[in-house]
Amino acid sequence: MSDHLPSGMTESPHAFDTLRDLLVGPERRDLEDLRRQLEEAGLTTEQIAEHLPEAIALRAARDEKLARSLAPTIEGAIQESVRRRPEKIASAIYPIIGPAIRKSIADTMAGIVTAINQAIEHSLSPQGVRWRIEAWRTGLPYAQIVIRHALLYRVEQVLLVHAETGILLAHAAAPDLETTDADLVSSMMTAIRDFARDSFQSREQGGLRTFQVDEFTILVEQGPRAVLAAKVRGQPPDDLLERMQVTLETVHFEFGDPLKQFDGDAAPFAAALPLLEERLETVVATDRREGTRWGPRVAWGLAGLTVLLLAAWFAWSTWRWRTAVDVLAQEPGIVVLDTDRGLRHSRIAGLRDPAAADAGEVLAQAGIDTRRVEFDWEPFVSLDPRMVVARATARLGTPASITLALAGDTLVATGSAPASWVARAMAATIPGVTAIDARGVTPLFPDAIVRLRRQIEDRQIQFAMGSSALPPEADSPVSGIATAFARLEAEAAELGYRATLRIVGRTDSNGATETNQQLSRDRAEAVGRALTTRGVATEAMEAVGVASSRPIVGGDPAEAGRLNRSVSFEVGLAPTTMTRGGLE
Amino acid sequence: MIQKKICMVGVFGTGKTSLVRQFVHSKFSEKYHSTVGVKIDRKPVQLGGTTVNLLLWDIEGRDGTQEIQTSYLRGASGIIYVADGTRVRTFDQVFELRAIADKALGIVPSVCAVNKVDLVDTWQVGDERLAELDPTLWHALTTSAKTGEGVEEAFQWLAGAVIGERPE
Structure with a gap:
């Protein structure tokens, strides 16, 4: 390092340190701190391995972030695994994927499949009766007859076989069946399937699924680690394989480890026996060989009967309706022009005289529910x-x-x-x-009129022999009659009647008829005139002469003659309106 | 009860079926029946306190070793290779069969039974040939399905081997 230092500084390294401290001292100390922190807090791989499970659990409990960040990695891992070792994944999910798919299909189908046919078949079967008769006739037990005619299939033996070795793991048989060589059967079956697979070069998971030996059908369901085989007498149904599949999946699920670790010891699989026994079954049904099934026949029969009954009811109700309408049409004052018969409501239209009978009552008497009938009447006057x-x-x-x-x-x-x-x-x-x-x-007239009438009609006016002159003593009776008649007229008018007075003149039986006729009329007219003078209207009066043709009978001839030399009165009462016929 | 799958492997006419017959039923027939496909027999073997139920897969013998159906070997716990001591070629073929089986199944306890030892006059497989068999891979012995010589020993040894005991 010192090689790169400026020459003037080589003699004094302390000076350099001092300078460095001055220039970057704080930063260096920070760096030192950081390094120490890292060394203290930093975890070695072993330490991470130690704490990883707890750390994952802790974080997973806190929020979803861990799952989110791990998801892509796990997805990638599964994809890679499927790509490289598909059988591993297939083997792992085998116990769950089958049930899931089947359940989904079954749910869909449940809505479509109906058990009606089956129900009818079992409950209404005439076959059952026939078999009972046959059992009674032959003296055989009924169950035997049923099996003879109706055995569809019987699962007699179920074998659970280790897939790889063909060794029998568990085996269930029908109670009355003697089975000693199940282990050989199991191996032989495996061999046969191996042979078939080799010969036809089929794929590993498929192979021989059913084969027939005499009257038996062997059904084989293949799983990754075990095989389920069923020996069936008769014709196995389509869904038997499916049910076997369920059993096999359950076995794989419940005996996963024993299957994987199997080394010839079948003891752990004794617990699978109940599962196998579930598959043992004897199914009898209606004899199908004839190809005739009673269920549909009965159903059709019932449907036909229903149609017939409906038709009969319809015909009867139509007949009743028509009859009722006919009765109504014959009712005076009712003219039926139009009928409209509906299922719910009916309508009758026509003409009806207001004085005619009530149409509803007429129909009700004919047995029609009139609440459902609507009437539409035009009023009219019937001349019936x-x-x-x-x-x-x-x-x-x-x-x-x-x-x-x-x-x-x-x-x-x-x-x-x-x-x-x-x-x-x-x-x-x-x-x-x-x-x-x-x-x-x-x-029937009121008493007042009756009394006045009698008062008038009881009177007679006497005349001298051969005379038509009103005698002076007749004054008073004539006045009385005039008064009575006036009152009678008034009373009658109140009832709408008009009163008339017929004045009848008579003679005794002596003298010529022609003379007497004239005399009798003269006498009547004389009284009429007298009444006119007393206020009786001439048009209310009629004077007639009857001579001796209608004599008043009474006493000796002299007295009778005196009585008939007279005038009598007849009161007439007729309704004022005469135009519409008359009253006498 | 332990069950084990044992396969009888060998070319045509070496006496596989006869060995099984002798072992299981103590019977021998001079009549020859060729096996088609596979025949399976069962024999319980007592080993100390345990019973091992041997399921013997008697696999059809063919002329050539390449024709052996390896699918029958699947899941086998042990193999008895059978050679005809009067036909040295069949002894040679045992090695080829062994190679094929090992490839298909992996290495399992194996016995090499050189059969028909009762036919001394025509015997072709000498001791020096038998010594070619690596004792860590094979239990070699001569057998006679006719007299029963070595038969019990061959199966007993294999039964012990497949359940993990190796009687000396």
Whole structure:
């Protein structure tokens, strides 16, 4: 170092140190400190190895940073491992990858696959009944009959075999089966598979998966360290291999270490026996050889029956509907023009007389649920006789004592009714009725009218023999009659009636008929005139002469003659409105 | 119970099947049956307190050594190489077979049985030839499937070897 120093400084190294101290002293001390710190705090590789696990645990507990920074390295390592030794990774994840994939597939399929056929098949099988009969007939146990007809398959033996050596690890057999050479079978099977693999140069993990010996099928499921083989009598189902795969995966998972370290001692695998026994099964089902399956038949039968029932119900309800509509159409005052039958709601449109029966009630009586029927009626006036009568009955307020009927367009009333009703009926306008015949009706008049009428009709005016001159003593009765008639007219008018007075003149039976005829009319007219002078209107009166043709009977001939030389009265009462027919 | 896979390896007609038959069933037949593929037999062997169940894979013998199906060797704990002492060529082929098996399987306890020692007149494999077998790699002996000579010893030795005992 000193070689490079300026020449004047060689003699005094102390001077140089001093100078150095002056120039970079603080920095040097800092450097020294740093070096010391590094040496004290710096860790050797061994020390790191010592503390690494705790350090990782500590940091991982604190936050996610460690995982984040390690992730790329681990990913890279796995990639490298897969690239160089794929079988290692495959072997490691074998126990978990199968179940994961299968579960995912099974979940998807579960929604699609339905067990309906199976359920029907087992519960509704006529085969079962037939087998029972056969068992009874042959005296064999029912179970034997079932197996004879319906044995699908039976897993009789399950072997767990060490993949590499072909040595039997564990073995389960059906209870009634004698198996002594399972270890030989296991080795032989391995040999056969080795042979097949060599002969057909198939890949390491595949190989012979099923082969048949007599009525047996041998199913083989190959794993990395163990092989599961099943000896099956009959036709094994497709999913049996899949279930064997599950078992094999479980074995790999639970017996990973014993499998890896296997050196001929099968003792640890005794614990796998329950797993193998799970695969022993006897499955019987409906005899399928005939190719006919009852399940679908029954299902179709049921479907057909349902269709038939529905059709029958539909036909019946249509028939009932039509019948009800027919009944409705025949109802007077209802004209059905259009029907629209729906599944939920039905509609009936047409014409309906307001006096007609309620359509809903008619339908209800025919058994139709009217809550679902909607009516659309145009009002109209029906000329159906029944409707006309019904309408007249309603409009006239007809009492029960009156019977109405229609003859042509004339309404015929019979019975008895207050005179006021008759008057009102005669005056009424009823659609479909051009005339009212109330001749069969006895009008019932109020007492006042009846009394006045009797008062008038009881009177007679006597005349002298052969004379038509009103005698002076007739004055008073004529006045009485005039008064009574005036009152009668007033009372009748109030009821809508018009009163008329018929004056009937008579003679005794002596003398010529022609003379007597004239005399009787003269007498009646004389009284008429007298009444006119007392205020009775001439148009309300009618004077007639009947001579002796309608005699008043009574007493001896002299008395009878006296009685008949007279005038009597008949009161008529008729409704004011005469245009619609008349009352006598 | 310990189970071990043992393979019988050798070319055509050396007596592999006959050795197994003698060992397992104590029987011998002059009739020759060639083995197709592989035949498997089982023999429990008592070794002190333990029973070793030997699963004997009697592999088909072929003419050439290259044709041996090594896949049958997979997982074997021990191998019995069989040569025909009356045909020296088959003894030579044992070495080739050994090389192929070691490559496929790795080194496992092995026995070299030079068979048909009862046929003294035609015997071709002398002691000097037997000495070629490295005792650290092989247990060499002469056997006769017909008389049973050496048969029990060959299998007993191998059974002990595969479970880790080496009887002197």
